[in-house]
Amino acid sequence: MTRRSSRVIVGLILVAATLPCAAQWSPHASGHVPLTKAGSPDLDAPAPRTADGKVDLSGVWQSPGGGLGGAPPPPIAFSEGPPVAGFLDIAQNLKGGAPLKPEGTALLEQRRAKSGKDNPEAACLPMGIMQFHTQGAPRKVIQTRDVVVILYEASMGVRQIFTDGRSAPGDDPQPWWYGYSVGHWDGDTLVVETTGLRDDGWLDVFGTPLTDAAKITERFRRPSYGRMEIDVTIDDPKVYTKPWTVRVNQRIMPDQELLEFVCLENQRYGKR
Numbered sequence: 001m002t003r004r005s006s007r008v009i010v011g012l013i014l015v016a017a018t019l020p021c022a023a024q025w026s027p028h029a030s031g032h033v034p035l036t037k038a039g040s041p042d043l044d045a046p047a048p049r050t051a052d053g054k055v056d057l058s059g060v061w062q063s064p065g066g067g068l069g070g071a072p073p074p075p076i077a078f079s080e081g082p083p084v085a086g087f088l089d090i091a092q093n094l095k096g097g098a099p100l101k102p103e104g105t106a107l108l109e110q111r112r113a114k115s116g117k118d119n120p121e122a123a124c125l126p127m128g129i130m131q132f133h134t135q136g137a138p139r140k141v142i143q144t145r146d147v148v149v150i151l152y153e154a155s156m157g158v159r160q161i162f163t164d165g166r167s168a169p170g171d172d173p174q175p176w177w178y179g180y181s182v183g184h185w186d187g188d189t190l191v192v193e194t195t196g197l198r199d200d201g202w203l204d205v206f207g208t209p210l211t212d213a214a215k216i217t218e219r220f221r222r223p224s225y226g227r228m229e230i231d232v233t234i235d236d237p238k239v240y241t242k243p244w245t246v247r248v249n250q251r252i253m254p255d256q257e258l259l260e261f262v263c264l265e266n267q268r269y270g271k272r
Contacts, residue, residue: 024257024259024260025256025257027255027256028255028257029041029254029255030254032048033225033254033255034046034225041225041226041252041254041255042225042226043224043225043226043227043251043252044224044225044226045224045225045226046224046225047188047222047223047224047225048225050143050145052145054143054185054188055188055190055221055222056143056222057141057143057148057190057220057222057228058141058142058143059140059141059252059253059254060138060139060140060252060253060254060256060257060258061138061139061140061141061228061250061251061252061253062136062137062138062139062250062251062253063087063133063134063135063136063248063249063250063251064078064249064250064251077227078227078229078249079223079229081229081231081247082231082245082246082247083095083246083247084246084247084248084249085130085133085134085232085246085247085248086134086204087131087134087135087136087204087205088204088205088206089204089205089206089208090130090134090203090204090208090246091203091204091208091244091246093246094244094246098208098234098240098244099240099241099242099244100209100239100240100241101238101239101240101241103238103239104209104238104239104240107207107209107239108206108207108208108209110207111202111206111207111209112206112207116205116206116207118207119202119205119207120177120202121154121155121202121205121263124155124263124264125177126155126157126177126178127154127155127157127202128177128178128197128201128202128203128210129159129178129179129194129216129218130203130204130210130216130232130234131202131203131204131205132150132152132154132157132159133230133232133248134204134248135152135154137152137153137154137261138153138253138256138258139151139152139153139154139258140153140257140258145163145164146162146163146164147160147161147162147163147164148160148161148163148183148190149161151258153258153259153261154261154263155261155263156260156261156262156263157178159178159181160181161181161182161183161190161192162181162182162183163182163183163184163185163190166182167182168180168181168182168193168194168195168196169196173196174196175196175197175198175199175212176196176197176198177197177198178194178197179194179195179196179197179216180194180195180196181193181194188221188222189219189220189221190218190219190220190221191217191218191219192217192218192219192220193215193216193217194215194216194217194218195214195215195216196212197210197211197212197214197216198212199211199212201214203234209236209239210234210236210239211236211238211239212238213236213237213238214234214235214236214238215235215236216232216233216234216235217232217233217235218230218231218232218233219231219232225252226251226252227249227250227251227252228249228250228251228252229247229248229249229250230247230248230249230250231245231246231247231248232245232246232247232248233245234246
């Protein structure tokens with residue numbers, strides 16, 4: 001494949017992340033959206049809570065850098081914390097970069113040299129937890145007592161986080177693209193641990209690696225109605241010298257729904 005063709009593939013991934021889409025559902029705000037005196041959504045209102053007092057993470061969310069076209073959303077203030085992960089390179093804001101071992105560096109350089117053409121997303125395969133977190137398309141969180149389900153508009157991904165007290169499989173489970181996620185509440189923070197991942201993971205478009213030895217720990221917080229902060233710790237002794245943490249910020253989309261996006265429809269990747 002030529003260098004130009006490889007650049008085109010990465011470009012298509014980026015376009016898919018931010019391309020404005022034709023509307024399907026008309027904007028519809030539920031009666032549960034807090035409003036300001038002027039009648040607009042009050043993004044700084046307290047986060048909603050479930051009947052048992054837990055912070056409710058439910059809603060349609062989007063990375064602040066994502067775009068669906070139309071007028072830009074109002075700015076939201078996010079709190080200070082770990083470096084914020086970017087879509088192209090999730091470790092770009094880490095001081096000194098990700099703490100890669102030599103073998104991890106070699107794998108990343110190999111993937112970069114191909115300009116991301118082997119990224120699973122380019123072939124309409126699942127893109128993994130971190131690419132979903134930083135991807136510009138929205139995602140919908142549905143929270144119940146025993147499970148939190150995340151529906152991703154991008155590639156129509158579906159993820160389950162079990163909060164019913166079960167443990168992660170410990171009997172050499174079949175590796176999954178999204179791994180096996182179990183969560184528990186620590187005050188107002190949902191702490192999620194994910195293991196059982198595949199050995200060929202991509203954390204970002206350029207191919208920052210993730211292996212089957214990894215444990216991903218996420219801490220979900222909703223400090224106000226309009227924003228959510230997710231601190232993600234990557235602990236993967238195969239390719240990193242130590243665990244490292246980045247933050248993913250999300251903003252609420254109070255009157256939006258997901259669009260239908262079928263990645264394989266009309267795709268021509270690999271076809272002549």
